[in-house]
Amino acid sequence: MVNNRIELNKVFIDALPVLDKLNTAGFEAYFVGGSVRDALLGKEVNDVDIATSAFPLEVKHLFKKTIDVGIEHGTVMILSGNNSYEITTFRTESTYQDFRRPDSVTFVRSLKEDLKRRDFTINALAMDREGIIHDYFKGKEDLKSRLIKAVGIPDERFNEDALRMLRATRFASQLDFEIEENTVNAIKKHARLLEHIAMERIQIEFVKMLLGRSKNKGLIYFIETDLYVYCPGLDRQGLEGLINIEEDFENELQIWVSYLLLSSLKFNQHRGFLRSWKLSNKMIQDIEIVYNTIQERLHKQINVKTVYKVGINLSLETEKVLDLLGYPSNLGLVESTYNSLPIYSKKELAVSGSDLLKLTDHNAGKWLGDLLEQIEQAVLDKEIENDYSQILEWITDKQLIPEQKEI
Numbered sequence: 001m002v003n004n005r006i007e008l009n010k011v012f013i014d015a016l017p018v019l020d021k022l023n024t025a026g027f028e029a030y031f032v033g034g035s036v037r038d039a040l041l042g043k044e045v046n047d048v049d050i051a052t053s054a055f056p057l058e059v060k061h062l063f064k065k066t067i068d069v070g071i072e073h074g075t076v077m078i079l080s081g082n083n084s085y086e087i088t089t090f091r092t093e094s095t096y097q098d099f100r101r102p103d104s105v106t107f108v109r110s111l112k113e114d115l116k117r118r119d120f121t122i123n124a125l126a127m128d129r130e131g132i133i134h135d136y137f138k139g140k141e142d143l144k145s146r147l148i149k150a151v152g153i154p155d156e157r158f159n160e161d162a163l164r165m166l167r168a169t170r171f172a173s174q175l176d177f178e179i180e181e182n183t184v185n186a187i188k189k190h191a192r193l194l195e196h197i198a199m200e201r202i203q204i205e206f207v208k209m210l211l212g213r214s215k216n217k218g219l220i221y222f223i224e225t226d227l228y229v230y231c232p233g234l235d236r237q238g239l240e241g242l243i244n245i246e247e248d249f250e251n252e253l254q255i256w257v258s259y260l261l262l263s264s265l266k267f268n269q270h271r272g273f274l275r276s277w278k279l280s281n282k283m284i285q286d287i288e289i290v291y292n293t294i295q296e297r298l299h300k301q302i303n304v305k306t307v308y309k310v311g312i313n314l315s316l317e318t319e320k321v322l323d324l325l326g327y328p329s330n331l332g333l334v335e336s337t338y339n340s341l342p343i344y345s346k347k348e349l350a351v352s353g354s355d356l357l358k359l360t361d362h363n364a365g366k367w368l369g370d371l372l373e374q375i376e377q378a379v380l381d382k383e384i385e386n387d388y389s390q391i392l393e394w395i396t397d398k399q400l401i402p403e404q405k406e407i
C-alpha cells in the first residue's frame, strides 16, 4: 500500500465533520470512489462518497437526520448542515447471478475488502480525513500511466456487473485513458453480458462516453470490443460516422440527431430505435424536430418556396448539429437565398385583396386567395417584380381576373 497525503479542497473539508463523527465513535471512515480519483487528477470535485466500517444501523444511530436510500446495500443518506452525504458500509458483494448488481451483500469492517470489490483500480482509492490516500491496488500508479485496469481478475469484475465494461469505455473517453490489455480482452470475451443490463443504465453510460473529451477513444474501444453489438439498433456505420465528427458534442440531443443522420436506419425505424434506448418522450420529440428540420435544409434548401415558408428562424441546436456534421456551406446558401427573397409574407405584396376586388364585380371568395397565391409565387420566382403596375399587367395578360357578371 502506498500512502500519500494530498491537500483537501472545500468539498472534502465541508464533509470532515461527518468523518470525524464516525471516527470519534470508533469507526473508520473514508472518502472513496470518483471523488478521490478526480482530486488526484486535479479535476474539480463536486460531491463526495463516504465509506465506513460502521454498519447501517450504527450510522443511523449516530446522525440525527438520515434517509434510507439503499439501506439493503448499506447506503444511508445523512443530512449535515446544508449538505447531504451518502455513507456506505464497507461490503463485499457475494453472489451475482444475473450479471447486474449484487443480489446479496455482506457488510465487513475492512476497507481493503471493500476496495477489492470495486470496478477499476483508479476507482478503488480511499482518502482519510488527513488527506492520506489508501491505495491497495496500485490505483495511483494506473492514474499516472493513464490506465483503466480492473481490480483483481477482470472476468470476475465484469461477471459481477456487466455495466462495468461500458463504464471502462466511458472512463477512457472522459479521462482520455487507455484500457489495460487484460481488461480489454475480458471485455471482448464478455461483451454479450451487456444484454442483461437495463437500457436506462446503458444509455446513461453511452451518453457520458460520447460527451467525454476523448469520445473517439471511447468509441473505438466500444466498437473494437463488440460492446455495440449488444446495444439495440446500433450499427458500425453510424458509430464510425460519430468518430469522424471533429467537434465535441455539447449535449445529448446533438448525439442522437447526429447518430440518426449518420446511421443506416431508415426514417420509419427512428422512433422504434429511440424508444428502445428508453429515451423520454420529450427527448424523442426534440430529436425528431431537429432531425426533420435538418432534412428540410439539406434536401430542399435551394427551393425558394421552402426557405420562404420555414424561414431561417431554426433552432440553435439545428445549427450546431449541422456544424458538427460539417455542413456550414449549405447553411450559407440557405441564408443567402433567404436574404435575397423579394418578399417575406403575402402582406408585403404591392397588390392587396381589395385592389383586386376593384377589378371585378365578383365578391371575395376562394378565387381571390388562389389569385394572391399565384401572384406570390410569381414574385418569389422573380417572374415579375413586386410592383403594382407589373402585377396588374401580368394578371391581365394571363386573364386571371374573373369576368364581369352578366347583367
Ligand SMILES: Nc1ccn([C@@H]2O[C@H](COP(=O)(O)OP(=O)(O)OP(=O)(O)O)[C@@H](O)[C@H]2O)c(=O)n1
Residues within 6 Å of the ligand: 032, 033, 034, 035, 049, 117, 118, 119, 120, 123, 124, 161, 163, 164, 167
Ligand atoms: N458498476 C460499478 C459502479 C460503481 N462502482 C464503484 O462505486 C464508485 C462510485 O460509482 P459512481 O458514482 O457510479 O461513479 P464514479 O466513479 O464516482 O464516477 P462519476 O461520479 O464520475 O460518474 C466507483 O468509483 C467504483 O468504486 C463499481 O465498483 N462498480
